[in-house]
Amino acid sequence: MKCDERFMNLIDVFDPGKLDADPSTISGLWPDGRLAFMNQAWFDFAAANGGEPDISTRFGLGVSVLTACPPPLDEYYRVLYRRVIETSQPADHDYECSSPDAYRLYHERIHSIAGGQGLMIIHSLVVERPHDPRERPANVPIDSVYRGSQGLAKQCGHCRRFQRHDYPLQWDWIPDWVRNPPHLVSHGLCEFCLRIYYPA
Ligand SMILES: [Zn+2]
Numbered sequence: 017m018k019c020d021e022r023f024m025n026l027i028d029v030f031d032p033g034k035l036d037a038d039p040s041t042i043s044g045l046w047p048d049g050r051l052a053f054m055n056q057a058w059f060d061f062a063a064a065n066g067g068e069p070d071i072s073t074r075f076g077l078g079v080s081v082l083t084a085c086p087p088p089l090d091e092y093y094r095v096l097y098r099r100v101i102e103t104s105q106p107a108d109h110d111y112e113c114s115s116p117d118a119y120r121l122y123h124e125r126i127h128s129i130a131g132g133q134g135l136m137i138i139h140s141l142v143v144e145r146p147h148d149p150r151e152r153p154a155n156v157p158i159d160s161v162y163r164g165s166q167g168l169a170k171q172c173g174h175c176r177r178f179q180r181h182d183y184p185l186q187w188d189w190i191p192d193w194v195r196n197p198p199h200l201v202s203h204g205l206c207e208f209c210l211r212i213y214y215p216a
Contacts, residue, residue: 019044020077023052026130041139044129047101049082049094051075052134065115086173086203092214101132110142110213112175116191120144151177151189158190169198172206174213179206 017036023044024032035042036055044053062071075084082090100107107126114120121143127136153161162169162178170179176194177187187206205214 017053017055018077019054020052023134026134027053027136030136043081043137043139045081045097045135045137047097047132047135049080049097050078051081052077053136088205089173089214092216095216096126097135100126100128100135104128104132112209112213114147114176114189114194116195117146118144119147147189147191153188153190158193162188162190163200166200168200168202169193170202170204172209173203174205174209177206179204 017032019027019032023046027035027044035053038055039057041057041061042053042055043051043058046052059068059072062068075081082093085093096107096109099105106128109124109126111122111124112120113122120141123140123142125138125140127138128134129136161180161182164170164181171177171193172179172187175187177189178193180186180188185207187208
C-alpha cells in the first residue's frame with residue numbers, strides 16, 4: 017500500500033493492514049480528490065491492465081484523481097465528493113472500466129471518514145464478459161467514419177466508445193483505438209451513459 021502519513025491517522029480505525037490485504041480496490045482521498053491511500057489491489061489492477069508503471073508514475077500520493085476524468089466526469093465527481101463530505105452519507109455509483117478485450121462494470125461506494133476529513137472509495141467488480149462482437153464496427157474506414165471536418169474524433173469519457181461522424185446517434189466500440197488511443201480526440205458523454213450513469 018501507499019499512504020500519506022497524515023491520512024494514516026484517519027484510517028487507523030479500519031486496520032490499514034486489512035485494507036491493504038482486501039482483494040477489492042480501495043483508495044483514500046483528501047476531500048478535494050487528491051490521492052492519500054491506495055491498497056495493494058489498486059496496484060495489482062493497474063498492472064493486470066497494462067497500466068504499470070505508468071499509473072504509479074502519474075498517480076502518486078497527492079495527485080488528484082479528478083485529473084484522470086475527462087470533462088464532464090471531473091465535475092460530476094467533484095460535486096459527488098463534496099456531497100458525501102457535507103452530508104456524511106455514502107454515495108454509490110456504477111461505472112464502466114472496459115479493456116480492449118473485456119467489458120467490465122464496476123460499482124464504487126464512496127464513504128466520508130473522520131468527520132469529513134477524507135474519503136474512502138471501495139470498488140467492486142459487478143460484471144466481466146467478452147465484448148459483444150456486434151458492438152464492433154464491421155469493415156468501415158475508421159478515420160473517415162469517426163473524424164469530423166476538423167479531424168477530431170469524439171469519445172465517450174465513460175464507456176470509451178466512439179461517435180460516428182455520419183450518424184451521431186451511434187457510438188461504436190473500437191478495440192484498436194482503446195488499445196492505442198488515436199490522436200485528436202475530444203471527450204463527451206454518449207446518450208446512454210448520460211441517462212443511465214450521470215442523470216444528475
Ligand atoms: Zn458512453
